[in-house]
Amino acid sequence: MNLRAIRAIALRDLKIVTRNKGVMLPLILLPLILMVIMPGAMGYFLPMAPPGEDFEDLALFLEMMPDEMAEQFAGYTETQVILVTMLVYFFAPMFLIVPLMVASTIAANSFAGEKERKTLEALIYTPTSDTELFMGKMLSAWLPAMGVALGGFVLYSVVVNLTAWPVMGEIFFPNVMWLILVLWVAPAAAGLGLGSMILVSSKANSFQDAYQIGAMVVLPVLLLIFGQIGGVIFLSPGFVFGVGLVLWLIDAAVLWFAIQTFQRNEIIARL
Amino acid sequence: MNKEQPVITTQDLTRRFGDTIAVKELTLEVYQGEIFGFLGHNGAGKTTTVRLLNGVLNNNGGQAKVLGMDPQKDGAALRLHTGVLTETPALDDQLTAREQLSLYAQIYNVPEAEISQRVERMLEDFELGERGDEPVGGYSKGMRQRLALARTLIHKPKLIFLDEPTSGLDPVATRQVHELIQDLSHNNGHTVFLCTHNLEEAQKLCDRVAVLEHGQLMALGAPRELAQNLWKGVRLEIELAKLGATEAVAALGSLPYMRDVEWHDTNNTATVWLPDREFIPEVVNTLVTAGGRLYQLKLQEPTLEDVYFAIHEDQGATVKNMDNALKKAALKKVLSTVDGGVL
Numbered sequence: 095m096n097l098r099a100i101r102a103i104a105l106r107d108l109k110i111v112t113r114n115k116g117v118m119l120p121l122i123l124l125p126l127i128l129m130v131i132m133p134g135a136m137g138y139f140l141p142m143a144p145p146g147e148d149f150e151d152l153a154l155f156l157e158m159m160p161d162e163m164a165e166q167f168a169g170y171t172e173t174q175v176i177l178v179t180m181l182v183y184f185f186a187p188m189f190l191i192v193p194l195m196v197a198s199t200i201a202a203n204s205f206a207g208e209k210e211r212k213t214l215e216a217l218i219y220t221p222t223s224d225t226e227l228f229m230g231k232m233l234s235a236w237l238p239a240m241g242v243a244l245g246g247f248v249l250y251s252v253v254v255n256l257t258a259w260p261v262m263g264e265i266f267f268p269n270v271m272w273l274i275l276v277l278w279v280a281p282a283a284a285g286l287g288l289g290s291m292i293l294v295s296s297k298a299n300s301f302q303d304a305y306q307i308g309a310m311v312v313l314p315v316l317l318l319i320f321g322q323i324g325g326v327i328f329l330s331p332g333f334v335f336g337v338g339l340v341l342w343l344i345d346a347a348v349l350w351f352a353i354q355t356f357q358r359n360e361i362i363a364r365l
Numbered sequence: 366m367n368k369e370q371p372v373i374t375t376q377d378l379t380r381r382f383g384d385t386i387a388v389k390e391l392t393l394e395v396y397q398g399e400i401f402g403f404l405g406h407n408g409a410g411k412t413t414t415v416r417l418l419n420g421v422l423n424n425n426g427g428q429a430k431v432l433g434m435d436p437q438k439d440g441a442a443l444r445l446h447t448g449v450l451t452e453t454p455a456l457d458d459q460l461t462a463r464e465q466l467s468l469y470a471q472i473y474n475v476p477e478a479e480i481s482q483r484v485e486r487m488l489e490d491f492e493l494g495e496r497g498d499e500p501v502g503g504y505s506k507g508m509r510q511r512l513a514l515a516r517t518l519i520h521k522p523k524l525i526f527l528d529e530p531t532s533g534l535d536p537v538a539t540r541q542v543h544e545l546i547q548d549l550s551h552n553n554g555h556t557v558f559l560c561t562h563n564l565e566e567a568q569k570l571c572d573r574v575a576v577l578e579h580g581q582l583m584a585l586g587a588p589r590e591l592a593q594n595l596w597k598g599v600r601l602e603i604e605l606a607k608l609g610a611t612e613a614v615a616a617l618g619s620l621p622y623m624r625d626v627e628w629h630d631t632n633n634t635a636t637v638w639l640p641d642r643e644f645i646p647e648v649v650n651t652l653v654t655a656g657g658r659l660y661q662l663k664l665q666e667p668t669l670e671d672v673y674f675a676i677h678e679d680q681g682a683t684v685k686n687m688d689n690a691l692k693k694a695a696l697k698k699v700l701s702t703v704d705g706g707v708l
Binding site for chain 2: 102103218220359
């Protein structure tokens, strides 16, 4: 395996992405909104809101919560419970959108975008194997997705602890579930975004086409969000670990198919 | 050119795309150090052949050996020693020239310690040094082509494939590229596989050429050899006075054996293509009878262009027996241009 070539291909794709404003803008805005602005606003304004019907819904959600998860709220005030529920549990699935979208956006640019710009042919003639070429391009999407996810997580931790400090009076975030989410599920989510985008890119002719079709990959995350709101799903550490396991299995299947489609012999015949 | 050392050998090499045959039973040898011209129309199978020879496309039949390797089995190892300039430069507009060369040097496994020096040398040789740190998106077409060439050569390949290297370039840039190709072959011992439909370019640069038509090899040899063997006709240049373009072309076109006529308004000269030198006196007689005065008569050596069109015309005649129709169409084209007042 020619690691030097893989690194150079990844570096090349990364440089191209970081200099493309159309690609970079959503990559900066999305984590900023999901990981800083929304939780910051919630942490700051939620304690000011008077308790009402909304909290009654939340009380129902808490009643249905498994006992071992509900135990953590023992001794909390009403406002503290609301804050922890929102910032720790309801935001967790939204965090997964970050690695998913970052990976799929970069992959769309790296695979379909390259086809659109007609720059792939020069790479195809390099002395790399199909796997090395694939790995280089894959890493150029997966590594920044993980970088942004980890950076977003650190920012999120700072923002929620700071804004909730007047109510919580302690550092309450992250918990074990979030650590599993960040270290186990997020890499798999990035892999899913990446793998599905490679498959989409093999058919799409432009970055925009691939990006639009690939956006459907966030649907499983929406299921998690609504499942939780509806009280069907509770993000316990065990459940989150299970979600990660399922995602890794899907990743393995999707990436296997992606590698099958990524063969220079097939790609060049379509150029 | 070392005839004992073929760097490319193909035997019945074939590639199909569905029902279309892109390359059909191609058999040829390319020798070390030569500039080998690969001629053909757009879609004749030139680019597909380059892809087959570099192992980026699999063949459906026949076999190939390039630098002693089987492209289909040893593609990656082979491409370490080949450099390919694709028809479109395929440059990354967001990157600078220096970045592109440096990244490709790494991909091509150039030793780390040599990369910086080699990149600077390339930028200097290809006159890109001053703008080496600017994104390529702002480069002119000529600069882009020079950079693409520099990238092709960054790893010092033994065998260089150039696909239409001067397409769309201005005469100055074209000349630079021609000088570079000659330098690569004659001074540095590289083998150059030059795909082109520019016949003048092929005639000027190539030691040998192959003519491809619908994926099939139609002719192979040195340009002069081919001209002598394949084109039996005569090309005559006639400087005239007292006879306008319309009259001259009409008079010449009335001769049944006339293959083609071209009129050059700038020097009142007609170029005519005849099947044999035996017809020259009659051509002269026709022009004089029409009232023309002849100042100069020059018999031209057949060029690669003559051979190329003769091959294509012959094929057309064999396949569809359209030789006369083609001649008439060519003549009609000349006459319509005269009528349009372009000449």
